Amino acid sequence: MTTNTPKDIAGTDYPLGTLHILISELSERYSFYGMKAILVVFMTTYLRNEQGILDTMSEPEALMYHNLFHFLVYSTPIVGAILSDAYCGKYRSIIFFSIVCCLGHLALSLDETRLGLIYGMVLIGIGAGGMKPCLNAYVGDQFTKDNQHLMSKTYVYFYQSVNIGALLSSLLCPLILAYYRPSIAFAVPGIIMLFSTFIFIKGSKYYIHKQATKGILKLCHRFYYKKTPFKIILPIFIYSTIIGLLMAESASSWVMQAQKLNPYVFGYLWLPSQTGAFNSIACIAGAPLLDLIIFPFLSPQKELSKQKKIMIGFIFSSCSVLIILCLQWALEYGYKPSIAWHILPHSFLAISELCVLVTAINYTYIVSDKHLKTIYSALFLFTLGCGAPVSAMMRNLKWSNGDFIFSLPTYFLILCILQWMCVGNLLKKLAFIPDETAKKWLKHA
Numbered sequence: 091m092t093t094n095t096p097k098d099i100a101g102t103d104y105p106l107g108t109l110h111i112l113i114s115e116l117s118e119r120y121s122f123y124g125m126k127a128i129l130v131v132f133m134t135t136y137l138r139n140e141q142g143i144l145d146t147m148s149e150p151e152a153l154m155y156h157n158l159f160h161f162l163v164y165s166t167p168i169v170g171a172i173l174s175d176a177y178c179g180k181y182r183s184i185i186f187f188s189i190v191c192c193l194g195h196l197a198l199s200l201d202e203t204r205l206g207l208i209y210g211m212v213l214i215g216i217g218a219g220g221m222k223p224c225l226n227a228y229v230g231d232q233f234t235k236d237n238q239h240l241m242s243k244t245y246v247y248f249y250q251s252v253n254i255g256a257l258l259s260s261l262l263c264p265l266i267l268a269y270y271r272p273s274i275a276f277a278v279p280g281i282i283m284l285f286s287t288f289i290f291i292k293g294s295k296y297y298i299h300k301q302a303t304k305g306i307l308k309l310c311h312r313f314y315y316k317k318t319p320f321k322i323i324l325p326i327f328i329y330s331t332i333i334g335l336l337m338a339e340s341a342s343s344w345v346m347q348a349q350k351l352n353p354y355v356f357g358y359l360w361l362p363s364q365t366g367a368f369n370s371i372a373c374i375a376g377a378p379l380l381d382l383i384i385f386p387f388l389s390p391q392k393e394l395s396k397q398k399k400i401m402i403g404f405i406f407s408s409c410s411v412l413i414i415l416c417l418q419w420a421l422e423y424g425y426k427p428s429i430a431w432h433i434l435p436h437s438f439l440a441i442s443e444l445c446v447l448v449t450a451i452n453y454t455y456i457v458s459d460k461h462l463k464t465i466y467s468a469l470f471l472f473t474l475g476c477g478a479p480v481s482a483m484m485r486n487l488k489w490s491n492g493d494f495i496f497s498l499p500t501y502f503l504i505l506c507i508l509q510w511m512c513v514g515n516l517l518k519k520l521a522f523i524p525d526e527t528a529k530k531w532l533k534h535a
Contacts, residue, residue: 104237104240104244105232105233105237105296105298106293106296107232107293107296107297107298108229108232108244109293110289110290110292110293110296110297111225111228111229111232111248111290111293112247112248112251113251113286113289114286114287114289114290114293115225115248115251115252115255115286116251116252116254116255116286117255117282117283117285117286117289118188118191118218118221118255118282118283118286119251119252119255119256119259120255120256120258120259120279120282120286121191121195121259121279121280121282121283121286122191122214122218122279122283123255123256123259123260123366123370124259124260124262124263124278124279124282125195125198125214125263125276125279126341127259127260127263127264127341127363127364127366128263128264128267128272128275128276128363129156129159129211129341130152130153130156130341130342130345130346130363131264131267131345131362131363132207132267132272132275133146133147133151133152133155133156133207134146134147134148134149134152134346136202136267136272137202137203137204137207138202138203139203139204140203140205145203145204149346152342153342153343153346155207155211156338156341156342157338157342157478157479157481158478158479159211159214159215160337160338160341160342160475160478161475161476161478161479162211162212162215162216162219162475163214163215163218163219163222163475164219164222164334164471164472164474164475164476164478165219165472165475166215166216166219166220167219167220167222167223167467167468167471167472168465168468168469168472169216169219169220170183170187170219170220170221170222170223170224170464170468171223171224171464171465171467171468172465173186173220174223174224174227174464175462175463175464175465179299179300179301180224180225180227180228180231180299180300180464181228181294181297181299183220183221183224184221184224184225184228184290185287185290185291186220187216187217187218187219187220187221187224188217188221188283188286188287188290189217189287190213190216190217190220191213191214191217191218191221191283192217192280192283192284192287193213193217194209194210194211194212194213194214194215194216194217195210195214195276195277195279195280195283196280197209197210197213198210198211198214198276198280199273199274199276199277199280200273202272202273210276219471222467222468222471223464223465223467223468223471224464226248226451226455226464226467227455227463227464227467228297229241229244229245229248230245230455230463231297231298231299231300232297232298234298241452241455242452245448245451245452245455246377246381246448249373249377249444249447249448249451250373250374250377253370253373253374254370254374256366256369256370256373257367257370257371257374259279259282260363260364260366260367260370261364261367262278263275263278263279263363264361264363264364265361265364266278267363268361323450323453323454323457323458323466323469323470326396326400326446326449326450326453326454326470327450327469327470327473328473329400329403329404329446329450330446330447330450330470330473330474331473331474331476331477331480332404332407332477333403333407333442333443333446333447333474333477334473334474334475334476334477334478335477335478335480335481336407336410336411336439336442336477337439337443337474337477338477338478338481339481340366340369340435340436340439341366344365344414344432344435344436345362345363345365345366346362347414347417347418347421348362348365348429348432349362350421350426351417351421351426351427351428351429351431351432352426352427352428352429353429354428354429355428355429355430360429360430362429365429365432365436366436368432368433368436368437368440369436369437369439369440369443370440371437371440372436372437372438372440372441373440373443373444376437376440376441376444377444377448380441380444380445385399396449396453399445399446399449400445400446400449402441402445403441403442403443403444403445403446404442404446406438406439406441406442406445407438407439407442409434409435409438410434410435410436410438410439410442411435413431413434413435413438414435417431417432447474450470451467451470454466454467454470455467
C-alpha cells in the first residue's frame, strides 16, 4: 500500500480526503442525474435529424433507449473494477472514467441528433459506470484502524451527497431544458462534471492509495479462491435487482405517466421531469429519520438486523408500485389526477433504497476481500442494472398480431406481485450471516 500522510478534517477524526471525494461525488451525481432527468423528454420532444428538423422518438422507443442506457451504466462497473483492481488502481481509474464522462456530456451538448445521443449515452454510460465501484471502494480505503468506526457514517454522508446532487439537478436541469436549448441543458451538467474531476484531483495529496493486484490472472485467482463473500452477499444481490428495475422505471415510465397528469400543484407548474426531485428530497430527509427514530423504535435493544431493514425496504417499494398502478387506472378511466400524487411513490421508493442499497453497499465492503472490494462493488451495481433489460423485455413483448402482451396497468401489477413474492418467499428462506461471523469465515477462506 502506498499512502500519503493522512490528515483529518479540522476538529474531527474524519480523513480530509473523504471531504474532497464527497464534494466530487456530489458534483458528479449532479451531472449524471441532471442529464438523466431530461433524457426521456429530450428523446420524445426535442430530438432532431441531420437537417435540423424535429425527429422525435415514440414513447416505447424512448423507453427502450433509456433502459439500455440504464443497463450500460450498471454493467460497465465490472470493466472499471477490473481496470482498477488489476492494473491502474482506483485513483487513476476514477480520473480516466471522469474524462470519458466529460466527453459524453460534450457530445450531447454539441449534437442534438440520434448520432450525438448515442455517442453521449455510450460515453457517459462507460464513464459513470466505470467510476461507480472505484469511488464506492475508495471511500473505505481512506480509513485506518484508528478511525474505522466512522466508516459507516461516512457511507451515509456519501449516499446523501448523491441525493443532494440528484435533487439540485432534477430541479434545475428540466427548467434549463424548458427555457433554453437542449445543448445548454446538456452543457451545464458537463461543466459540473469537469468541476468534479478538478476537485477530485485537487485532493490527491490527502488520499490513501492502495496498490492494484497487478494482473488479471492474479485477480481471477483471488476471486476463485475467495468464494465465501459471494455466498454471503448473494441474497442482497438478488433483492437489489428488483430495486434496480424500479429505479429504471421511476426515471422513464413514471416520467411519461407524469406527462399525462395535472401539472399544477397549489397553482404552481411542476414539470414531469422534475418529479425525480421527490425521490431525492425523501432520501435526504429519510436517512436521519430512519437511523435516529424508526430503526431504534423497531429494535431499541440492538441494531436492527439487515433482514428486517431489507424487509422494510421491499414493503415500501411494493407500496410505490401500487400507487403508480392506481394512478394509471385513473388515467385509463378518463380521470386526470394531480402530479402531486407522485410524491408518494417516489418517497416510498426512496425509503426502500435507503433500507436496501445503503445496507448492501456497506455490507459488501465489510465482508469482501481487501483486494476484491471494487470487484464486489461492481457486481452489486451490475445486479442493479439487470432490472432495466428485464423491464425493457417485458414492456416490448407482443402477440402475433402486433399488440403488446402487457398493458401498462398489467405491467405495474406484475411488478407489485413480484415484490410480494420476494418478501414472502426469498427473504424468509435466505438468512444473512452476521458481520463478525463473515469476517472470521473470510480468514479461513
